[in-house]
Amino acid sequence: MAKNPERYPKKKMSREERVAQREAKRAGAPAPSIEPPSTTMSPSSEPRPPVLETPAELKEIFREVPPALSEKYATLKTDREKQSFIKNTKISQQAQAERENEKRGGGRRPATTPEPFVGPPSPDNLPEPAPPVPQGQTPGTPEPRISRVFAGHEILKTRIRKSKKGGTLKRTTDVEGALRKAVWGDEQQVLEEDGGDAIPPEAKGLEEEKQFVDEDLGSNIPPEAKRFETEEQEFIDKNIAARHAADSGELFETLEKGRSRPERTPAEERSYLRELIEKAKQKFEWWKSADAKLIERSKELDAELEKMSGTEKGFRWIGEQYNKLDWKSKLALGVALGVGAGVSSAVMAPTALALCTTGIVAQRIAGLSTMYLKFEGGKPYQEKAAKLFGKEFNSKEVAMAKAMGYTAVMGAAMWGLAYGTKETYQWLMDKLERPIDLSAPKVSTLSIEDAERGADGRAMEAAAEAARQAEKIGIETAQMPPMPEGLQATATPEALAPVYAPEVPLAVIPATPGHGYEYMLKQMWGELQTQNLNPENYPEGSDIRRLIETAPKDIDTIVHKIAGDPTHGFFKLDGTSVRIDLGSHMTIGNDGQVVLVTPGNETFIQAPEGSPVTPPYPPEAIETRPPPPEVREMINNAAASPESSMLEPRPEPPPPAPPSSDVHVSDTLATAPETTAPALETVTNSLGVSIATGEPHIYAGEDAAHTYAYGGSPTEQADKIAGYLKTHPKAVVFGPDETGAYRVPWHLAEGKVIHGPAMRTDGFLSLFSTSLKPPGPEDLRSIIT
């Protein structure tokens, strides 16, 4: 460490010189000096507090001397004790003054640079003229020793607090270190240089002071330091609380949730944090005790089972076997026991026991779980299931019952879909059509019994055949769906292995009027996106994986590619598309390919040769037909008659309404002679909506405010509108007026169906406005009824 050449002149004082200096100082004479006077005050030349003889003399030094202090001072015997007492009293007064200053808004001075203490007037510390400052130096304020003692207290306390944080209070070491560093580090250095053979009185005094602090930290710590310690302790408390809070993670967030963060005082904040910590601690303790409680309960049950078993081995094996199961099987077993489905759910104890024993039916239970969740999960699944099975599912309990009843047949249905075993599929579809008594308590027996009887054994044979086919074409068992429990007896051993196949999502997209294969593919994509499926679970290049991985911006391209892929062939090179009949639906096969199921339950991954197709778009080649002469005549006659807003009484049925001139007619119809029954005519508009021109329907337009009537004769349309408005009394349906020439809004008024004035176009600034024609195919977006 570099020494201060001014405070520590290179030429050392000898021992005799130092003794002489001290003696002279005590006698009031100037100390013998070997160097020119220093510009700064060294610790050794600090003014020492006078040793006063009586308490009365204290008053000359201090403005206020409490009686207790005076009495204590009178008991002191040695000079050192008295000096130490005076110093500590001064420290207290200094801290008090600073505190008052802070209260007045003067701010708190840093402890490391306290205001120099001005001691009582005495010969030792009378102000002296400042010595001349040598060139190149700035006049410095001498650092009073007493202030550095105070700073030592600060450091000391900080060290003690740090020790507290660390969990161990190394008091003596810290006291020594703090005081040495802050107060008499320099003196120590002098002593070291001097060989340590003599301890200056100043250093001795400090040593005593250190011991004094050491012995009685509580009463001798300045109030300022005490206050600081209190604040520091609060800070520590908060940090500890925050750390506990961070450790408790979600739980802490949960506890915090719902509570606003009002302005709190530090005390309230501490109390609040402690409360949170306490709650978190209780929760953690509860988890541990809950686990212990369950173990205890398990042992109780073991003991009771042992008493009851009637066999030597008893039921101890249940626990042993159960503990061998993996997490998935345990989960499935829980569901089999009805946990998670409400207390009144059906319970499959035999199945659960069998699972526990062999694990072989885990697949079935896992399948059940999946179905249960899908049925229970909410509307999308319920609606799909309702479409597929023609049934509605409401409560959790019913969902579980449904799942139990359908799991087996669903598994086999998937087999039928995937491997084209039409017989199995047909049988299953027939089975699904049969009503199931949900109120029956033994719904869980349904699948087993049905599977066992299997419609005269056909299902079992079909399932076995499906398994053989799968084996023949090398499909791994892992990709197969779970088999019905009752069918497992005739399946191949591989099919019985308790493996878990990647879940094939339940996604069924029914065909809708006017929509083709690509539209259904897009709907399928949308459905798959809602199921949060992991594409990694499906074969690379499979349709399902491609659909899952496709971003919204690319979906139109991808569905077009899939439709045109030779493995599917629903979009032809000549621009035509295979027609999708109503009643068909699209689903995902077990190999991840898109499967189209026809109304006749035929399944197609690839469009069969010779399938009817729809013409390509744009419609250059579309044949258009003018309105038939009888319609034109009707329009003319109606235009001449007085306008009536009432539908009834209706005139005689006019001929069917003609199709609009700008529609696409499917090629099968375009070539048909005009004598073909109108009811068979369908047209497809530019949006791909297939419209039966010979049948009246209510259609949705571009939004909810536009509902249209179209198709069939005006009378049929009027009847359709009347029927629709009866069930939707607040609706407005746009259709043709009595003349068939104008578009009018039909609505209900006092129970009668009437229409408003003819609709007109906006025109330009209300000019050039023209009447709107009746709704045409291009206005229609989807069929309502």
Next chain:
Amino acid sequence: MQEEMTAAIAAELGIGEVPIEEQQKLISQFGEVALKATTLAIVGKLAEAKRGEFVKLAEAGDATALKAFLDTEVPDHETLARGAVAEEVRRFKAFQAA
């Protein structure tokens, strides 16, 4: 799917707020209790002479045979099992509330 199943069971047991690892542990432990309680409820209704047969069937892991046996010997075995599970759920929840 496992997450959904876990969430459903955790909700039933009232441990939805517990961290997932703890949930799995508790559900796993509860499953064992539920299975034993179910077995106990059913065995309690079985004639002593039939208990040995039940143990053999259970050990064999033949769910169909076991069910057929119970349908004959303990016709209300599903109700009993349901009640036993419900009772264990109730116990578990009561412990939480304590």
